[in-house]
Amino acid sequence: MHFRHLGNSGFKISEITYGNWLTHGSQIENDAATACVHAALDAGITTFDTADVYANTAAETVLGEALKGERRESLEIMTKVFGPIGPKGHNDVGLSRKHIHDGVNGSLKRLQTDYIDVYQAHRFDHFTPIEETMQTFADLVRAGKVLYIGVSEWTADQLRAGHTLARELGIQLVSNQPEYSALWRVIEAEVEPTSRELGISQVVWSPIAQGVLTGKYLPGQQPPEGSRATDEKGGANMIKRWMSDDVLNRVQQLTPIADELSLSLAQLAVAWVLQNDNIATAIIGASRPEQVVENAKASGVTIPTELMSRIDEVLGDAVERDPSITATRSPAQREA
DSSP states (O other): OOEETTTTTTTTSSEEEEEEESSSTTTTTHHHHHHHHHHHHHOOOOOEEEOGGGGGHHHHHHHHHHTTTSOGGGGOOOOOOOEEOOOOOOOOTOOOHHHHHHHHHHHHHHHHHSSSEEEESSSSSTTSSSHHHHHHHHHHHHTTTTTEEEEESOOHHHHHHHHHHHHTTTEEEEEOOOHHHHHHHTTTTHHHHHHHHHHHHHBBOTGGGGGGGGGOOTTOOOOOSSSGOOOTHHHHHHGGOOOSSSHHHHHTTHHHHHTTOOOHHHHHHHHHHHHHHHEEEEEEEEESSSHHHHHTTTTOOOOHHHHHHHHHHGGEEESSGGGGGGGGOOOOOOOO
16 A cells, blocks of 8 residues: 655555445445455555545444554544534534534544544535634644544635635645546646645545446446445435446446556556546545455556556546536535
8 A cells, every 4th residue: 555645744644545425324234334444454544534424423433433443543534524414403514613513523422533633624615704614623623633624625716715724823724525536527627736736635535436437337238236326325316427328338448458557447447546646545435345455456556648648538528527516516505
């Protein structure tokens, strides 16, 4: 396993992060989730990403149990705050001082840890002054509950505003967590250049495009039974944008490139993301331990420039590049 610095900090994380967004506490049983976490540890993964909103706090609880007994100093635990949790009352959402305060204390208990390595604003809050949010984060850092601050799916302008306030408050905004894959490149035009300028790394989710880039979904055929595309708890809805025959045909055409590198299509997809040096880590999820083992092997892989160009040619106009999409990721109205 290779490691990279997170932003301009001295803090390192593993190139592959194990995340439990759609799995722990919902899609798979707890014993299977624990087996996946242990497989990640065995593969050299030291960084784990979750959020209080995943399975309405259950995902954090499962991860905390799975990591119990591990040397805390050897782990990097990242979680997030913003989404509606608990009974989803009027203060159970957003980035107000109250919700962040309640959120961090709940996360610490569920994760069974004294501190969170990177605490992330899961979305931008249009209804709370950013000054209130960043001051609260700064207080958590000074209290020792949080070491670094990150965000998720913030626009370039939002990143710039947050970074300015963080510096004024004497804390480090080190990361942004966007969706990013060979099929989804909306950060490349604005978010990524701004992040490079500010010393912010990307912690990217869905590097295999919800599983589409693994090649297991074939054009003209029904999705395999038990796959994410058949999961009515949320997976099917997330993946449906990629399920056209055009996209699936293009993915199949990546097979010779993967073969040339002695990689599976999934490994190729994760390795593709890691060719970008503004990417600190790629978050992988899994429902089976063997998936973790396979994807972890993408760490340290170098894809030659000519093969990167061939990947671009194959995927062509199936790639989503519209930078305006990032602004739509943060809700324009309250969910609670």
